[in-house]
Amino acid sequence: MKVAVISALLLVAVGAAQAGTAIVGAKESPQKGPWCGT
Amino acid sequence: MLAGELKFAGDVTRVDWNASAAATGAGFGDAEITLCETPLSEVTTSFVGNYGGNTPALIYSNSWLVITTTGDQWFGFDCAKPFAYGGSKNLIVEMRWRRDNETTVPSWHFDTKPAFRNCAVGTYAAEQGKLGTWCSRHRFTYTAAAVSPTSLGRIRALFR
Numbered sequence: 001m002k003v004a005v006i007s008a009l010l011l012v013a014v015g016a017a018q019a020g021t022a023i024v025g026a027k028e029s030p031q032k033g034p035w036c037g038t
Numbered sequence: 039m040l041a042g043e044l045k046f047a048g049d050v051t052r053v054d055w056n057a058s059a060a061a062t063g064a065g066f067g068d069a070e071i072t073l074c075e076t077p078l079s080e081v082t083t084s085f086v087g088n089y090g091g092n093t094p095a096l097i098y099s100n101s102w103l104v105i106t107t108t109g110d111q112w113f114g115f116d117c118a119k120p121f122a123y124g125g126s127k128n129l130i131v132e133m134r135w136r137r138d139n140e141t142t143v144p145s146w147h148f149d150t151k152p153a154f155r156n157c158a159v160g161t162y163a164a165e166q167g168k169l170g171t172w173c174s175r176h177r178f179t180y181t182a183a184a185v186s187p188t189s190l191g192r193i194r195a196l197f198r
Binding site for chain 2: 018019020021022023024025026027028029030031032033034035036037038
């Protein structure tokens with residue numbers, strides 16, 4: 001009789017914060033402001 | 039900003055505007071920047087009404103903010119405290135200041151016609167503003183939520 005035991009350790013998921021950037025809007029129109037001194 | 043434009047959920051740590059040309063020493067006194075989630079998809083003339091019942095969070099303040107740009111470049115502000123953006127509602131970026139040195143930072147905008155996406159006024163404490171069909175080009179730096187839950191598993195198998 002052959003008996004084997006397999007033991008495996010699984011790392012299912014590693015929690016890690018992911019940094020990113022999101023750019024909204026195209027360069028459609030160069031305008032004054034909104035940082036606009038009066 | 040619309041949730042469909044932002045396409046993320048997480049903690050916002052920095053907000054940038056995109057200068058379109060050089061500006062030297064544009065000064066703004068008692069400057070404040072706030073972020074606020076809102077259910078509205080376009081703004082009205084009422085600043086408070088635009089919050090849609092939510093409370094804006096102050097992410098930046100400076101007694102005398104000076105902005106200098108050399109051309110087409112991002113310029114922005116690290117958040118004093120990360121802003122938790124849920125990813126499903128729209129987001130209002132609001133800034134105000136009490137005085138300035140009459141210097142402007144030219145910036146890139148995008149057209150939002152026919153939707154009103156901008157509300158502005160030249161008086162600090164005004165409750166109503168003038169509407170515009172444009173929006174500033176923005177870059178948001180954020181930290182997304184960690185993968186959850188982290189799990190560790192063990193498999194034991196017996197073969198005969």
